[in-house]
Amino acid sequence: MKLLSRDPRLICELAFRPLALVFWSILGAKALNNGLARTPTMGWLHWERFMCNLDCQEEPDACISEQLFMQMAELMVSDGWKDAGYEYLCIDDCWMAPERDSKGRLQADPQRFPNGIQHLANYVHSKGLKLGIYADVGNKTCAGFPGSFGYYDTDAQTFADWGVDLLKFDGCHCDSVTSLADGYKYMSLALNRTGRSIVYSCEWPLYLKPFHKPNYTDIQYYCNHWRNFDDVYDSWESIKNILAWTTTNQKEIVDVAGPGGWNDPDMLVIGNFGLSWDQQVTQMALWAIMAAPLLMSNDLRQISPQAKALLQNKDVIAVNQDPLGKQGYCFRKENNIEVWERPLSNLAWAVAVRNLQEIGGPRFYSIQVASLGHGIACHPGCIITQLLPEKVKLGFYEWTVTLKTRINPSGTVLLRLDHN
Numbered sequence: 001m002k003l004l005s006r007d008p009r010l011i012c013e014l015a016f017r018p019l020a021l022v023f024w025s026i027l028g029a030k031a032l033n034n035g036l037a038r039t040p041t042m043g044w045l046h047w048e049r050f051m052c053n054l055d056c057q058e059e060p061d062a063c064i065s066e067q068l069f070m071q072m073a074e075l076m077v078s079d080g081w082k083d084a085g086y087e088y089l090c091i092d093d094c095w096m097a098p099e100r101d102s103k104g105r106l107q108a109d110p111q112r113f114p115n116g117i118q119h120l121a122n123y124v125h126s127k128g129l130k131l132g133i134y135a136d137v138g139n140k141t142c143a144g145f146p147g148s149f150g151y152y153d154t155d156a157q158t159f160a161d162w163g164v165d166l167l168k169f170d171g172c173h174c175d176s177v178t179s180l181a182d183g184y185k186y187m188s189l190a191l192n193r194t195g196r197s198i199v200y201s202c203e204w205p206l207y208l209k210p211f212h213k214p215n216y217t218d219i220q221y222y223c224n225h226w227r228n229f230d231d232v233y234d235s236w237e238s239i240k241n242i243l244a245w246t247t248t249n250q251k252e253i254v255d256v257a258g259p260g261g262w263n264d265p266d267m268l269v270i271g272n273f274g275l276s277w278d279q280q281v282t283q284m285a286l287w288a289i290m291a292a293p294l295l296m297s298n299d300l301r302q303i304s305p306q307a308k309a310l311l312q313n314k315d316v317i318a319v320n321q322d323p324l325g326k327q328g329y330c331f332r333k334e335n336n337i338e339v340w341e342r343p344l345s346n347l348a349w350a351v352a353v354r355n356l357q358e359i360g361g362p363r364f365y366s367i368q369v370a371s372l373g374h375g376i377a378c379h380p381g382c383i384i385t386q387l388l389p390e391k392v393k394l395g396f397y398e399w400t401v402t403l404k405t406r407i408n409p410s411g412t413v414l415l416r417l418d419h420n
């Protein structure tokens with residue numbers, strides 16, 4: 001794990017003592033409520049697809065540069081992403097110059113971002129989008145660029161001055177669990193004090209987990225979303241692991257999610273190389289059920305029409321963005337089938353049926369309609385629409401009947417149940 005085992009813990013704790021006083025006194029006064037992320041954040045984040053590519057000589061189209069983000073911003077508007085709801089264009093690690101400037105402020109790499117972040121933010125805003133940026137609570141970012149430890153106020157103010165709208169705050173290179181927690185809390189308040197609306201995306205529980213159980217009441221109080229589990233990869237193995245972790249831990253994490261604070265199972269990798277069509281359907285369906293931030297990491301310049309249609313599916317996005325803001329959960333697992341459900345506004349429900357069996361062909365699975373949504377989803381009846389893998393209006397179902405689904409191996413059928 002990325003917390004360093006060497007122990008200058010004392011230094012960190014002493015360094016934070018005066019800060020602790022400040023935020024506990026503020027905390028006593030009022031709860032943090034920045035009014036943001038009332039539904040899960042939607043956008044694009046560079047990490048999974050572009051990682052820390054610094055080589056703009058050899059790979060001008062894939063390196064982390066101003067040009068990459070400007071191209072993505074243009075496409076987010078011209079190709080319907082913005083209209084579908086994807087609003088935040090987010091920079092991850094590796095945007096920085098190796099050193100802070102003479103005033104101690106972070107600065108963008110001058111070769112790769114020749115006009116600086118403020119210019120990029122203006123451009124992104126001119127397209128009607130918002131800009132996200134990345135920093136780290138510790139001494140260095142995970143890729144070794146300057147960390148924010150000791151500079152939380154400076155960095156929060158710098159981001160606000162530049163016009164940044166979201167901060168992903170990573171947890172590498174932090175010397176102790178105490179400084180990790182204090183740093184995440186302090187940065188939340190520092191962002192708030194700038195007066196600019198900045199979505200605060202944390203990785204606090206992920207870095208805390210090896211040491212002790214995360215206190216989700218605390219985390220939800222300070223963060224708009226938080227990563228609980230390992231980085232997503234462009235592989236089915238990775239998606240399966242994230243879903244397995246979520247089902248195992250759902251008792252602790254589902255109830256803390258709601259408007260303003262979400263569990264973040266990491267980026268959507270739909271449109272890349274590693275997932276089959278049915279596996280991409282599974283990621284989209286389950287990220288909708290989980291009320292997860294929808295942050296795509298793909299190349300919008302080269303994406304198949306099929307992946308694009310899946311990512312822009314209005315019905316599925318409506319489930320993800322449902323204003324009731326309740327995260328779904330897995331309520332049945334039998335015979336290599338998982339059934340998940342999520343309560344939606346207007347007494348509607350979303351139901352996902354996953355086929356975990358990776359041998360053989362499509363399987364049939366029958367559900368007693370009366371067993372869905374604590375028995376009330378279809379009482380006395382409901383209209384069922386299959387949303388994925390394709391939209392099919394299945395019609396009216398009475399409470400007493402059985403619904404038969406057909407699910408491809410490693411695929412998912414996503415349903416919506418409405419009362420009228």
Ligand code: GLA
Pocket residue numbers: 047092093141142143170203231
């Ligand atoms: C960590 C995070 C990733 C990404 C990288 C960047 O691994 O979990 O999401 O931000 O750092 O270095």
